[in-house]
Amino acid sequence: MSSHRVTVLVLDGALPLDVGIPTQVFHPRDGLPYELTVCGVATGTVPSSEGFGYAVPQGLDALIGADTIIVPGYAPVGRPIPATVYEALRRAHARGSRIASICYGAFALADAGLLEGRRATTHWDAAEMLALRHPDILVEPNVLFVDEGSVLTSAGVAAGIDLCLHIVRRDLGVSVANDIARRLVTAPYRSGGQAQYLPRSSPAPHGDTLAATREWALTRLHEPLAVTDLAKHARMSLRTFMRRFAEETGDTPLQWVLRARVDAARALLETTKLPVDQIAERVGLGTGSNLRLHFRRILDVSPSEYRAAFSGRTILTP
Structure with missing residues (x-):
């Protein structure tokens, strides 16, 4: 991937964590192609939602030439913003900016x-307002983020981390995204994946009760993992476990484990020269043909095509 310019558009009332997340994830580091720019409607100081200001060195002209534009949340929610912002965003999208x-x-x-x-999401407490204001949008209030290709939206605060890591994963592959996640001391993803290299993350409306069980499963992907094993680790009845798991991940346990295994295979394809059969065995998928089957179904590419696209990425050191 050649040099990629990420521009964070800071609007009046911007939420501090929403601004901080993309500036942290896309901060220039050795081996990463991202160039980070922060801008506002005009140069100068932009007031935050918390009573302090952001110093922005550029105005809306910074959106010209941006490959990716990220708009952090701002308060009050849904308030009007200058028409020049809408026009600048439309022009950037027409030019091909993500x-x-x-x-x-x-x-x-x-x-x-x-x-x-399009499908879209926002913080759960504003989802109804967004749907009422824009009935032409399919608002999904119970997901962490939605990827519609050239336009992406996320839920509140921590979901912004998931979104930004998802963008890195799309651009540079699993290993680089995982390395950035380690730097941020956060989970590299909170669920599995779907077609076009896109991991599907889902909501946790009732909390992360099963987070420890999911982490336990991730360290045992090479072993047989039955739903009863996961329920036993969670100390729940099978029925309660199945319901709670679906609420927290949006997947059945077996679907989640399968996608986690495919993601583990992605990392090995990127960072090793192991044959596909050995990778399949290491991630608990048994045979190379089984790995190829699930890889094609979930990602719409073969393992060899994925390796050709993403192998050899620079892995950052702590």
Whole structure:
């Protein structure tokens, strides 16, 4: 991947964590192609939602030439923003920029017309407002983020980390995203994956009760993992475990384990020269043909095609 310019658009009332997340994830580091720019409607100081200000060195002209634009959330939620922002976002999207929002930033994308006819999400407490204001948008209030290709939206705060790591994973593969996650001391992903290299993360509306069980499973992907084993580790009845797991991940336990195994295989394809059969055995998928089957079904590519696309990435050291 050649040099890739990420521009964070800070609007009046921007939420501090929403601004901090993309600037941390895409901060220039050795081996990463990202160039980070922060801008506002105009140069100068942009007031935050918490009473302090952000010093932004550039105005909306910074969006020209941006490969990825990220709009952090701002408060009050849904308030009008300058029409020049909507126009700048529309022009950038027409030029081919990828545009993403964190939390309430989805309202800027929606008001600019970029979410029309698309799926989208925002913080759960504003999802109904977004749906009422824009009935042409399929608002999904119970997911961490939604990837519609050139336009992406995330739920609040921590979901912005999931979104940004997802973008890195799309651009540079699993290993680089995992390395950045380690730097941030956060989970590299909270669920599995779907087609076009896109991991599907899902909500945890009732908390992360089963987080320890999922972590336990991730260290044992090479072993047989029955649903009864997971339920036993969680100290729940099978029925309660199945219901709670679906609530927290959006997947059945077996679907989640399968996607986790495919993601583990992705990392090995990127960072090793192991044959596909050995990788399949290491991640608990048994045979190379079984790995190829699930790889093709979930990612729509073969393991060899994936290795050709993502092998040899620079792995950052702590």
